[in-house]
Amino acid sequence: MDETTPAALIRPGRLVENRPLAENTRLMVIDCPEVAASARPGQFVKVRAWPETADPLLDRPFSIHRLSGGRLELLFRVVGPATEIMAAGQPGDTLKITGPLGCGLNSPADYDRGLYLVGGGIGLAPLAFVRDSLPSQSAARLFYGERCGALQVDQAWLKTWAGDFEAACEDGLGYGEKGLVTAPLARALAREVKPVFACGPSPMLAAVTELAEKFGAPCLVSLEAGMACGLGVCLTCSLPLKNGGRLKVCQNGPVVDGLAVDWAGVR
Amino acid sequence: MKSPDLSVKLGPLTLKNPVMTASGTFGYGLELKDFCPPELLGAVITKGVSLTPWPGNPSPRMKETTGGLINAIGLENMGVEAFIEKALPQLKATGATVAANILGHSPDDYGRLAARLAETDVDLIEVNVSCPNVACGGLSFGASPKMVGEVAALVAENCGGKPFMVKLTPQTADVVEVALAAQEAGAAAVSLINTIPAMAVDLDRRRPSLANVVGGLSGPAIKPVALRQVWQCASALSIPVVGIGGIRTAGDALEFILVGATAVEVGTATLVDPGAPLKIIEGIRQWMLREGMDDLSQLRGGLKI
Numbered sequence: 001m002d003e004t005t006p007a008a009l010i011r012p013g014r015l016v017e018n019r020p021l022a023e024n025t026r027l028m029v030i031d032c033p034e035v036a037a038s039a040r041p042g043q044f045v046k047v048r049a050w051p052e053t054a055d056p057l058l059d060r061p062f063s064i065h066r067l068s069g070g071r072l073e074l075l076f077r078v079v080g081p082a083t084e085i086m087a088a089g090q091p092g093d094t095l096k097i098t099g100p101l102g103c104g105l106n107s108p109a110d111y112d113r114g115l116y117l118v119g120g121g122i123g124l125a126p127l128a129f130v131r132d133s134l135p136s137q138s139a140a141r142l143f144y145g146e147r148c149g150a151l152q153v154d155q156a157w158l159k160t161w162a163g164d165f166e167a168a169c170e171d172g173l174g175y176g177e178k179g180l181v182t183a184p185l186a187r188a189l190a191r192e193v194k195p196v197f198a199c200g201p202s203p204m205l206a207a208v209t210e211l212a213e214k215f216g217a218p219c220l221v222s223l224e225a226g227m228a229c230g231l232g233v234c235l236t237c238s239l240p241l242k243n244g245g246r247l248k249v250c251q252n253g254p255v256v257d258g259l260a261v262d263w264a265g266v267r
Numbered sequence: 268m269k270s271p272d273l274s275v276k277l278g279p280l281t282l283k284n285p286v287m288t289a290s291g292t293f294g295y296g297l298e299l300k301d302f303c304p305p306e307l308l309g310a311v312i313t314k315g316v317s318l319t320p321w322p323g324n325p326s327p328r329m330k331e332t333t334g335g336l337i338n339a340i341g342l343e344n345m346g347v348e349a350f351i352e353k354a355l356p357q358l359k360a361t362g363a364t365v366a367a368n369i370l371g372h373s374p375d376d377y378g379r380l381a382a383r384l385a386e387t388d389v390d391l392i393e394v395n396v397s398c399p400n401v402a403c404g405g406l407s408f409g410a411s412p413k414m415v416g417e418v419a420a421l422v423a424e425n426c427g428g429k430p431f432m433v434k435l436t437p438q439t440a441d442v443v444e445v446a447l448a449a450q451e452a453g454a455a456a457v458s459l460i461n462t463i464p465a466m467a468v469d470l471d472r473r474r475p476s477l478a479n480v481v482g483g484l485s486g487p488a489i490k491p492v493a494l495r496q497v498w499q500c501a502s503a504l505s506i507p508v509v510g511i512g513g514i515r516t517a518g519d520a521l522e523f524i525l526v527g528a529t530a531v532e533v534g535t536a537t538l539v540d541p542g543a544p545l546k547i548i549e550g551i552r553q554w555m556l557r558e559g560m561d562d563l564s565q566l567r568g569g570l571k572i
Contacts, residue, residue: 053516
């Protein structure tokens with residue numbers, strides 16, 4: 001990952017669509033052409049769907065799920081006051097968008113033999129844009145893990161961008177196999193080694209990195225961390241590296257080599 | 268009508284306007300230049316630097332709370348040498364007025380940092396005395412007038428005549444006593460308040476929200492606390508007082524000036540909107556135009572009690 005990212009912009013975005021895909025999971029389509037124009041897969045934007053003077057204080061960061069016709073798509077889970085406000089957003093609403101931010105997948109062309117895309121929960125978010133950017137979408141395969149069936153996204157919708165996929169559900173009450181997403185990923189890696197791109201909770205990212213390392217597969221992870229500025233100054237999103245250094249998720253990430261991260265220090 | 272004069276005097280320095288960046292919210296001065304050109308600010312106060320690089324605290328380091336956020340970055344920084352070599356020349360080249368914020372674990376650290384910065388072209392030194400004093404069991408220097416006096420005297424001795432400003436913590440028995448100690452030791456100004464010690468917990472996980480357990484609260488939630496302490500200090504000191512704490516609008520900044528502040532620092536607001544300091548400067552100008560005020564001294568300390 002290099003740090004040559006396109007300059008971030010702050011622009012108004014117009015909410016075009018805001019619909020549920022599962023319990024607490026929604027898809028937002030935002031018309032914000034200037035930000036969309038320079039966005040790369042794996043990058044994120046900050047969103048503010050409420051007045052500058054009101055709580056919540058901070059804008060919220062979201063991976064760009066996909067670009068569609070020059071519009072930004074965001075996949076988000078309703079987890080607190082900010083996302084509750086977003087969930088209530090109506091078409092025509094104006095949002096403040098800051099982005100594109102961070103380092104994404106800089107050379108999608110390098111993955112001409114495909115990628116194993118691994119999404120845990122709302123970690124699905126960046127994977128559609130990553131898949132769309134690959135030279136051959138058919139060489140990519142999605143592995144989708146979820147804690148419980150009630151949280152799984154609509155299967156038909158998932159197929160529209162992911163094609164065939166493998167799902168794992170910890171409570172066994174949804175589609176796919178019962179258990180962790182690392183199980184189908186391990187079987188796939190045993191059949192054929194391909195690079196891995198994963199996004200999800202940090203214990204999952206640590207496990208996926210370990211698995212990829214075992215099979216000698218390169219492993220990119222898209223990290224999440226509590227973040228204030230998103231622009232590299234506040235150091236709130238800083239995470240430890242194995243070499244003793246630190247990375248700013250907002251600027252050196254969110255997409256980084258999983259092997260470089262000191263997972264023991266990520267909570 | 269003539270354009271209002273926003274310039275203010277901070278000891279021997281003249282700032283083009285009263286708005287500075289609070290340390291730690293504007294990086295080393297150039298990171299946010301596309302949104303906020305540093306040369307347009309009263310001064311850029313850079314991220315605090317120590318004698319050697321500090322790694323900072325483990326993650327998570329930040330938790331948003333009502334009207335504010337609690338951070339425990341742990342003063343991660345590149346160290347004074349890297350700052351002088353890599354960051355300062357580029358920042359000075361923009362024409363910005365630069366205040367370097369310094370951090371230490373012992374009084375001697377502060378003296379050495381001041382001596383090193385005395386050799387550079389920084390315009391002002393801001394001394395963060397909220398760090399733990401290792402020799403005193405980690406108690407913050409800023410808690411006692413005696414320790415602040417000791418640190419400030421060492422800075423005064425070593426700074427080669429450069430003006431310095433002591434940034435005070437709100438965590439004191441009597442902030443005025445501490446501010447007076449800084450003044451007596453030769454500080455050109457004091458700035459306050461630093462963050463307020465605070466804590467948040469995650470009920471579901473039964474854990475503290477921050478890896479460091481405790482942190483410092485900033486943002487709009489702390490403005491009333493800051494306003495009171497700035498008013499107390501401005502009423503008692505003869506040197507300028509710089510107001511910090513929850514400033515996000517021109518109105519907020521003007522309130523601090525009304526209670527006696529000479530200038531202000533904008534911090535958390537910049538993390539929300541990197542253009543916030545510029546908007547505040549412009550807002551102050553517009554307010555002065557509306558009020559027919561051509562100099563901020565006409566407002567400063569004008570609180571009617």
